[in-house]
Amino acid sequence: MLATYAPPLGASAYRAGADGGRSGGEDAGGADPRVSDSADDSAGDGAWLRLNFVSSLDGAATREGLSGGLGRGGDKRVFDLQRRWADVVLVGAGTARAEGYGAMALDDEAVAWRRAQGLAPHPVFALVTGRLDLDPASPIFAEAPVRPLVYTVASAPAEARSALSAVAEVVDAGETSVDPAHVRADLAARGLLRIHAEGGPSLFGAFLTAGVVDELCLTIAPTVEGGSAGRIAHADAAAPTDMRPASVLLSGDGELLLRHVRA
Numbered sequence: 209m210l211a212t213y214a215p216p217l218g219a220s221a222y223r224a225g226a227d228g229g230r231s232g233g234e235d236a237g238g239a240d241p242r243v244s245d246s247a248d249d250s251a252g253d254g255a256w257l258r259l260n261f262v263s264s265l266d267g268a269a270t271r272e273g274l275s276g277g278l279g280r281g282g283d284k285r286v287f288d289l290q291r292r293w294a295d296v297v298l299v300g301a302g303t304a305r306a307e308g309y310g311a312m313a314l315d316d317e318a319v320a321w322r323r324a325q326g327l328a329p330h331p332v333f334a335l336v337t338g339r340l341d342l343d344p345a346s347p348i349f350a351e352a353p354v355r356p357l358v359y360t361v362a363s364a365p366a367e368a369r370s371a372l373s374a375v376a377e378v379v380d381a382g383e384t385s386v387d388p389a390h391v392r393a394d395l396a397a398r399g400l401l402r403i404h405a406e407g408g409p410s411l412f413g414a415f416l417t418a419g420v421v422d423e424l425c426l427t428i429a430p431t432v433e434g435g436s437a438g439r440i441a442h443a444d445a446a447a448p449t450d451m452r453p454a455s456v457l458l459s460g461d462g463e464l465l466l467r468h469v470r471a
């Protein structure tokens with residue numbers, strides 16, 4: 209039976225402190241994957257699918273159109289450590305475009321830590337897109353240490369499919385929209401069990417609706433934004449999903465670092 213990987217947010221790595229938890233503990237790599245009991249394996253596929261978001265106190269997922277303005281030191285530390293843990297980093301095309309994603313290449317320290325854990329040097333970068341509106345010449349692909357995966361739909365534009373197929377593995381995962389269950393199953397079949405998703409809201413909404421989310425890590429930034437920014441999950445239909453709190457930590461930057469797993 210495949211192992212199930214529980215979340216790695218060891219308290220020692222995220223201890224509240226004057227430096228925002230950045231000093232870490234003996235597992236400052238933060239990504240010691242703990243093998244959990246099978247009860248945690250909601251889909252029975254051995255995979256664990258985590259999403260990570262930052263939000264303001266009043267629920268804004270962005271400031272001036274980007275998430276980066278909300279997060280502080282603790283959030284950035286968590287963001288880096290979660291990538292360190294992952295077999296695959298999953299991102300919606302909207303976030304990749306808006307946030308100007310580059311290649312999914314970790315720094316030398318992270319690579320050394322991963323090698324010591326027996327992990328591949330870098331996680332696979334997996335993108336979700338219906339329109340395939342991604343530039344094959346962008347650093348996402350041109351500088352990728354590992355050939356990225358692109359999950360798309362059968363009806364995607366043929367020209368874009370052909371261009372992206374030269375630089376990535378393009379996988380059909382639905383007819384007109386990407387089926388999150390298909391994505392999860394395909395990643396699990398590839399042995400990419402530690403699935404770390406960095407958003408964005410449309411991807412989260414779709415994955416929540418499909419019932420394939422195991423964990424939400426949410427940084428509550430100590431700011432009230434007002435305005436009209438959206439929330440961290442968005443879909444046409446609501447999908448109420450009970451979550452169980454697993455840890456609550458306060459960073460030295462005043463951020464609440466929340467971790468909830470599926471109830």
Ligand SMILES: NC(=O)c1ccc[n+]([C@@H]2O[C@H](COP(=O)([O-])OP(=O)(O)OC[C@H]3O[C@@H](n4cnc5c(N)ncnc54)[C@H](OP(=O)(O)O)[C@@H]3O)[C@@H](O)[C@H]2O)c1
Pocket residue numbers: 260261262263268269270273274275276299300301302303304306307336337338339340341384385386387388406407408409410411412414440442
């Ligand atoms: N607060 C946070 O932590 C956080 C995290 C991430 C992003 N964000 C913010 O969120 C905003 C982007 O929001 P977003 O909702 O557009 O992001 P998104 O979910 O990353 O991207 C949406 C796009 O992803 C593709 N997609 C997602 N689910 C799909 C499905 N089931 N089937 C087919 N395609 C699918 C589509 O791409 P195509 O258009 O290519 O078909 C869709 O337009 C940005 O402002 C970003 O800064 C905030």
